[in-house]
Amino acid sequence: GAVVSQHPSRVICKSGTSVxxxxxxxxxxxxxxxxxxxxxxxxxxxMATSNEGSKATYEQGVEKDKFLINHASLTLSTLTVTSAxxxxxxxxxxxxxxxxxxxxxxxxxxxxxxx
Amino acid sequence: GESVGLHLPxxxxxxxxxxxxxxxxxxxxxxxxxxxxxxxxxxPQFIIDIRSNMDKRQGQRVTVLLNKTVKHLSLQIAATQxxxxxxxxxxxxxxxxxxIFGAGTRLFVKA
Numbered sequence: 001g002a003v004v005s006q007h008p009s010r011v012i013c014k015s016g017t018s019v020x021x022x023x024x025x026x027x028x029x030x031x032x033x034x035x036x037x038x039x040x041x042x043x044x045x046x047m048a049t050s051n052e053g054s055k056a057t058y059e060q061g062v063e064k065d066k067f068l069i070n071h072a073s074l075t076l077s078t079l080t081v082t083s084a085x086x087x088x089x090x091x092x093x094x095x096x097x098x099x100x101x102x103x104x105x106x107x108x109x110x111x112x113x114x115x
Numbered sequence: 116g117e118s119v120g121l122h123l124p125x126x127x128x129x130x131x132x133x134x135x136x137x138x139x140x141x142x143x144x145x146x147x148x149x150x151x152x153x154x155x156x157x158x159p160q161f162i163i164d165i166r167s168n169m170d171k172r173q174g175q176r177v178t179v180l181l182n183k184t185v186k187h188l189s190l191q192i193a194a195t196q197x198x199x200x201x202x203x204x205x206x207x208x209x210x211x212x213x214x215i216f217g218a219g220t221r222l223f224v225k226a
Contacts, residue, residue: 004158032212041123043204044159044216093158097212102147104214106158 003027004096006107013084014115020080021110023094029074030096034104035067038091050077074099084114123202127223134192136220138205143186145207149214150179150190153202162190162203192222200224 003026013019023033031052036044048058048069056069068080077096081088091111095104128134140148146167151159165172165179165188172179178191188205205217 006158034212034214043219046213046215049212091156095158102208102212103149103161103164105161106151109156109158111156 002098002103002105004094004105004107006092006094006110008110009108010111010113012113012115015085016083018080018082019084019112020078021092021094021112023077023079023096023107025075025096025098025105028096028098030077031074031099032097033071033077034095034097035069035077035079036093036095038093038109044093047079081112084112086114088112089114123219123221125221125223127225128195130195130197130224130226132195134190134195134199134222134224136190136192136203136222138188138190138217138220140186140188140205140207140217141215142207142209143183145209145215147208148179148181148188149206149208150177150188151204151206151216152199153204153219155201159204195222195224197224197226 005024007022033050035047038044047062048056050056050069050071052071058064071077091109093109095106149164150162153159163174163179165181170181176193180189202219202221204219206214
């Protein structure tokens, strides 16, 4: 149980384009999902908290207009990196918290490379 | 972000030995702690958790110890195996939904 998937697992795009990453909780409903970014050999840095049916809460220093988050259902949250630049290249990981619980279950991550 | 990116400390152990990975957490208000294992190119995997009303919790081959006085958390892995090689993160929950990750420790298991 408690499986979280992400799609795509890898994406390469040109500078200036937008990329959408999906995060799905496969066998449970997630009121809250989280988006993290991880640079090589570093820890996970929380970007935003995504709540179903409401606006995401962004961490300080994260541009909400650049990283668009939509949590339209209890099993799906999307992160769109708009006008991507090479410095946006990173490993993006989502996690989902089951309704009523406090353990986060992580997706397998998405490797974004912006050329 | 709230976690600090640093070069990962590394722990190297011989296969079959016990491993102890340490973590200092930052917020004295944190009441829930989790250890995650992250293999290369994958997302973190839940290992074990502990609440602040406990000082020890055991799982299968793993034990977490919590010392609230000095804000210290440790993960003990018994009879370490090559498959245990990964980066291990401690994480704290200071209330609400947010989880704060530590810097991580890379564990190398030598065969």
